[in-house]
Amino acid sequence: AQKITQTQPGMFVQEKEAVTLDCTYDTSDPSYGLFWYKQPSSGEMIFLIYQGSYDQQNATEGRYSLNFQKARKSANLVISASQLGDSAMYFCASYNFNKFYFGSGTKLNVKP
Amino acid sequence: GAVVSQHPSWVICKSGTSVKIECRSLDFQATTMFWYRQFPKQSLMLMATSNEGSKATYEQGVEKDKFLINHASLTLSTLTVTSAHPEDSSFYICSARDRTSGSLREQFFGPGTRLTVL
Numbered sequence: 001a002q003k004i005t006q007t008q009p010g011m012f013v014q015e016k017e018a019v020t021l022d023c024t025y026d027t028s029d030p031s032y033g034l035f036w037y038k039q040p041s042s043g044e045m046i047f048l049i050y051q052g053s054y055d056q057q058n059a060t061e062g063r064y065s066l067n068f069q070k071a072r073k074s075a076n077l078v079i080s081a082s083q084l085g086d087s088a089m090y091f092c093a094s095y096n097f098n099k100f101y102f103g104s105g106t107k108l109n110v111k112p
Numbered sequence: 113g114a115v116v117s118q119h120p121s122w123v124i125c126k127s128g129t130s131v132k133i134e135c136r137s138l139d140f141q142a143t144t145m146f147w148y149r150q151f152p153k154q155s156l157m158l159m160a161t162s163n164e165g166s167k168a169t170y171e172q173g174v175e176k177d178k179f180l181i182n183h184a185s186l187t188l189s190t191l192t193v194t195s196a197h198p199e200d201s202s203f204y205i206c207s208a209r210d211r212t213s214g215s216l217r218e219q220f221f222g223p224g225t226r227l228t229v230l
Binding site: 033050 | 144
């Protein structure tokens, strides 16, 4: 079964500090992609970062980096220098066997 | 990046009526589009995979006669909620993949449609 697990329903972080959001995945597809999306209260899914299963290096996109540990099947998102505007729901997802599988999400609150 | 639009962005309808939601890829062609439903404070649940020129593939537990999907062209898929009831009230999101890209990265989401059935 294809499964994405996010074990942190909610997280708090102080503004300007870094935060790590956890994600583990389980797939039997050897070729897959891992994504992180931000969903603010407006509902739109905002793409943050992507890691391909064959990528050797961890992906980075500005303040976002993905800590990809293939053997452990984990794909944690690291947000550096948190900003108040980072407060939102964050979803980890895998794309394999031509479908997306989403985790249950983590609600991040950035405190001033 | 590529853009996917949805129309309408929100809709309120009476119980028993049908509602059509459109999903368009504006600057790329998509042989495959996906429809999701998201209840408040929950994750996205895949409802069906919409394939251009063929029948949609529905996930287990999704009634295909209630949620009609049509993928008439490479840029348009529609989801029709037939005989809507209050329990169908939800946030519906579509996504599309750029068929010309060899990368799994090229996936794009629409902004969503909020459906309220009275």
